[in-house]
Amino acid sequence: xxxxxxxxxxxxxxxxxxxxxxxxxxxxxxxxxxxxxxxxxxxxxxxxxxxxxxxxxxxxxxxxxxxxxxxxxxxxxxxxxxxxxxxxxxxxxxxxxxxxxxxxxxxxxxxxxxxxxxxxxxxxxxxxxxxxxxxxxxxxxxxxxxxxxxxxxxxxxxxxxxxxxxxxxxxxxxxxxxxxxxxxxxxxxxxxxxxxxxxxxxxxxxxxxxxxxxxxxxxxxxxxxxxxxxxxxxxxxxxxxxxxxxxxxxxxxxxxxxxxxxxxxxxxxxxxxxxxxxxxxxxxxxxxxxxxxxxxxxxxxxxxxxxxxxxxxxxxxxxxxxxxxxxxxxxxxxxxxxxxxxxxxxxxxxxxxxxxxxxxxxxxxxxxxxxxxxxxxxxxxxxxxxxxxxxxxxxxxxxxxxxxxxxxxxxxxxxxxxxxxxxxxxxxxxxxxxxxxxxxxxxxxxxxxxxxxxxxxxxxxxxxxxxxxxxxxxxxxxxxxxxxxxxxxxxxxxxxxxxxxxxxxxxxxxxxxxxxxxxxxxxxxxxxxxxxxxxxxxxxxxxxxxxxxxxxxxxxxxxxxxxxxxxxxxxxxxxxxxxxxxxxxxxxxx
Numbered sequence: 001x002x003x004x005x006x007x008x009x010x011x012x013x014x015x016x017x018x019x020x021x022x023x024x025x026x027x028x029x030x031x032x033x034x035x036x037x038x039x040x041x042x043x044x045x046x047x048x049x050x051x052x053x054x055x056x057x058x059x060x061x062x063x064x065x066x067x068x069x070x071x072x073x074x075x076x077x078x079x080x081x082x083x084x085x086x087x088x089x090x091x092x093x094x095x096x097x098x099x100x101x102x103x104x105x106x107x108x109x110x111x112x113x114x115x116x117x118x119x120x121x122x123x124x125x126x127x128x129x130x131x132x133x134x135x136x137x138x139x140x141x142x143x144x145x146x147x148x149x150x151x152x153x154x155x156x157x158x159x160x161x162x163x164x165x166x167x168x169x170x171x172x173x174x175x176x177x178x179x180x181x182x183x184x185x186x187x188x189x190x191x192x193x194x195x196x197x198x199x200x201x202x203x204x205x206x207x208x209x210x211x212x213x214x215x216x217x218x219x220x221x222x223x224x225x226x227x228x229x230x231x232x233x234x235x236x237x238x239x240x241x242x243x244x245x246x247x248x249x250x251x252x253x254x255x256x257x258x259x260x261x262x263x264x265x266x267x268x269x270x271x272x273x274x275x276x277x278x279x280x281x282x283x284x285x286x287x288x289x290x291x292x293x294x295x296x297x298x299x300x301x302x303x304x305x306x307x308x309x310x311x312x313x314x315x316x317x318x319x320x321x322x323x324x325x326x327x328x329x330x331x332x333x334x335x336x337x338x339x340x341x342x343x344x345x346x347x348x349x350x351x352x353x354x355x356x357x358x359x360x361x362x363x364x365x366x367x368x369x370x371x372x373x374x375x376x377x378x379x380x381x382x383x384x385x386x387x388x389x390x391x392x393x394x395x396x397x398x399x400x401x402x403x404x405x406x407x408x409x410x411x412x413x414x415x416x417x418x419x420x421x422x423x424x425x426x427x428x429x430x431x432x433x434x435x436x437x438x439x440x441x442x443x444x445x446x447x448x449x450x451x452x453x454x455x456x457x458x459x460x461x462x463x464x465x466x467x468x469x470x471x472x473x474x475x476x477x478x479x480x481x482x483x484x485x486x487x488x489x490x491x492x493x494x495x496x497x498x499x500x501x502x503x504x505x506x507x508x509x510x511x512x513x514x515x516x517x518x519x520x521x522x523x524x525x526x527x528x529x530x531x532x533x534x535x536x537x538x539x540x541x542x543x544x545x546x547x548x549x550x551x552x553x554x555x556x557x558x559x560x561x562x563x564x565x566x567x568x569x570x571x572x573x574x575x576x577x578x579x580x581x582x583x584x585x586x587x588x589x590x
Contacts, residue, residue: 001026001090001515003067010061011048018047026080028512035072035079036087036512042076051076084508088499088567091514095570099577102518103147113343114140115153116351117271121258122166123191125265125403127457128353131386134446136351137271138530138583139381145581146525151343154273155335156262158255159280162194164236167250168229169193169200179257185264185404186257201229265403269439270583275342277335285334286326289370290319298369309366317362332363333370340374347377349528354382354452381528384454386446406459410438413463414471418590436585437471438463443584444470447530468538470584473575476541478590480572483553487565490554497563506547510567513543517574521581530582537578544571 004024012018023044029035041054048054058078062071067086072079091098116136119125125133140150157163170193179186201220204227209215215223224230239247266272290307293299299307299319307320319330339348350360360380367375388401415434419425425433445462449455465471487494502511513536520536553564576586 001067001086003062003065003086006065007058007061011044011057014057015048015053018044023047026515028516029079030077033072033074033079035070035081036508037080037082038074039078039080040076041078045076083500084503084511085499087508087511087515088502088563090511091517092511092567092570093497093499095514095573098514098517098570099573102145102521104522106147109147109149110346111149111151111344112143112347112349113151113153113339113345114143114349114351115155115339117154117266117273118352119156119262120162121156121158121187121190121255122162122194124185124187124258124261127386127388127401127403127406130269130403130406130442131383131446132351132353133266133269133271134443134583135381135383135451135530137269138443138447138581139349139351139528141581141583142521142525142530142533145577146521148525151274151345152272153339154276155279155282156259156276157279159240159251159283161233161237163251163255164233164240165197165201166190166194167247167254168233168236169197170254171250173200179260185261186254186259187261187265188402188404190254190258191402197229197233201227204229265407268404268407277338279331279335282335282338283326283331285338286330286332287320287334289333289337290326290330293319293366293370296370298366309362309369311362311365314358314362314365317366319366329359329363329366332359333366336363336367336378337372340372345377347379348374349379349381351381351383354384356380357382379528381451383451387454387456389456389458406442407439409459410442410463411435412438413459414438414441417463417465417471421590433587433590436587437474437590440474440579440584441470443582444473444534447582448534450529450531465590470579471590473537473541473579474584474587475590476544477572477575477579477586478588479548480544480568481588483565483568486554487561492561494562494565495558497566498559499563501560502563502567504547504551506543506550507564507567509543510540510547510571513540514570514574517578521578533578533582537575537582540571540575540578544568544575 004026008018008022008024012020024039025043026037027040029038039058041048041051041058044054045051048057055073055076055078059071059073062068062078062080067083068080069083070081114136117125117129117133119129136152140152144150170190173196174193177189179189182189184192205220205223208223208226215226225234236247240251290299293309294301294307299309302308302322305322306318309317309319311317317329318327319333320326336348339345352360357380364375364378364380367378411431411434414437415430418433418437419430441462442459445457446455448468461467462469463471465475502508517536517540520533524530524533547567551564553561553568556564579586
């Protein structure tokens with residue numbers, strides 16, 4: 001806003017203590033008060049000798065400025081009503097420039113590495129992974145939108161006892177089936193055998209507890225090696241670590257099936273990783289770090305030979321067991337150093353569930369003690385569990401909602417809604433719209449809440465075309481497209497907008513809302529949280545629908561039509577930019 005920079009220059013001349021850097025911020029005018037924006041003079045009171053002189057000076061300047069239609073001082077606030085041309089010049093009159101304003105200056109841009117997804121190769125990805133993937137890919141898209149360089153990393157857990165469970169079950173019960181022979185995606189097929197292992201394991205446990213009543217209170221993990229299946233899985237892991245050719249061949253075959261399945265899931269979500277690390281290639285890296293830490297006295301040896309780190313209030317953490325084997329945090333130390341050395345990022349972000357909060361606090365503290373000055377730039381983006389209305393999901397019992405099945409359901413539900421609204425659509429178009437709207441609705445709902453929130457995802461509710469949903473925002477984009485097509489069909493030439501004519505409250509509300517878009521994007525980037533952007537897009541869509549009801553475009557007189565059409569186009573550009581930043585498609589029609 002031109003008047004804002006001129007006001008700052010005026011205040012610097014009037015008050016010697018007024019800072020040289022940009023200080024004034026336009027806040028939305030409080031509900032129930034007249035005005036487009038307000039200036040909080042408490043923020044500048046010290047530099048102006050108190051709130052009263054600040055209010056007086058701001059009011060004095062603005063009352064004379066040609067861009068200002070009205071000024072009203074309310075206690076320490078100055079409410080401002082702009083002349084329509086000045087209001088729309090800040091956004092709608094040049095929507096492309098409005099979009100460019102969000103990009104950070106070069107000196108504020110960073111190289112950011114984001115690790116997300118991190119699935120296991122013993123089962124397909126499920127709804128929890130979908131939330132993780134959505135948070136990770138969207139954060140990457142948001143930071144790129146702001147001008148940062150983003151590196152997206154996946155770390156796949158492709159080794160360990162859980163992988164051996166699927167392998168053992170396949171070896172015993174698989175009868176040589178393949179994805180091709182069953183017509184199943186590879187990750188789903190392998191997941192079936194993970195469930196099969198746990199089904200058979202549960203039977204063994206029941207028999208064992210019946211035979212040994214004194215073990216009734218012991219949990220399943222404690223009894224794992226008391227079962228024949230548990231011992232066999234542990235032996236398979238030992239053989240894997242020893243490089244047994246037969247075990248390694250089975251592992252590579254089943255992993256190849258899973259990776260092929262994952263690739264399809266990622267493609268459907270629109271995810272492309274810059275690099276995928278495999279835990280089978282990185283799990284030994286941390287042992288060297290521990291040896292170095294012992295030399296630096298960051299770690300100490302316990303009497304039983306285990307290596308530990310005393311982390312004060314966080315507790316004591318074992319980093320090498322007494323038998324010399326590593327634990328998960330050992331692997332994370334090595335992998336983190338590998339990632340940093342490979343990419344030299346300014347910031348490292350992990351998208352991992354909040355049950356790992358303590359783990360990451362410990363990891364970052366260990367890195368700091370090991371002399372990694374960049375440990376201060378490590379960030380754990382923690383998120384809460386996502387459940388269905390029917391309750392929690394359990395992989396071992398096969399009660400999870402697989403990501404692919406969820407995508408199919410969302411796409412099918414959206415296509416059915418489109419068919420109901422437009423029965424003449426052919427199947428190819430219904431499928432295309434169903435995929436764009438269904439997956440968009442899923443992502444939008446997962447991003448609607450702060451990541452830390454534990455949430456319930458309701459597929460039906462997320463697809464409503466009226467309400468706080470992705471389809472509601474997508475529909476506004478489609479509606480603007482429909483307006484443009486109808487104007488073209490009528491052969492109407494819109495002409496040059498006369499922004500001074502747009503003074504209806506619904507038009508002004510859109511002008512104000514558009515002005516804040518760059519600020520919303522930047523705030524979302526700083527907070528590493530897209531829920532504020534989702535909220536803004538919903539509010540902008542609601543503002544547009546109020547404008548659409550009260551300020552007709554198609555039937556407007558020529559002097560108004562051009563301005564209203566350009567205002568609608570600006571709204572569509574901002575909504576489309578916001579949806580694209582959320583990695584959500586923008587359909588032409590719905």
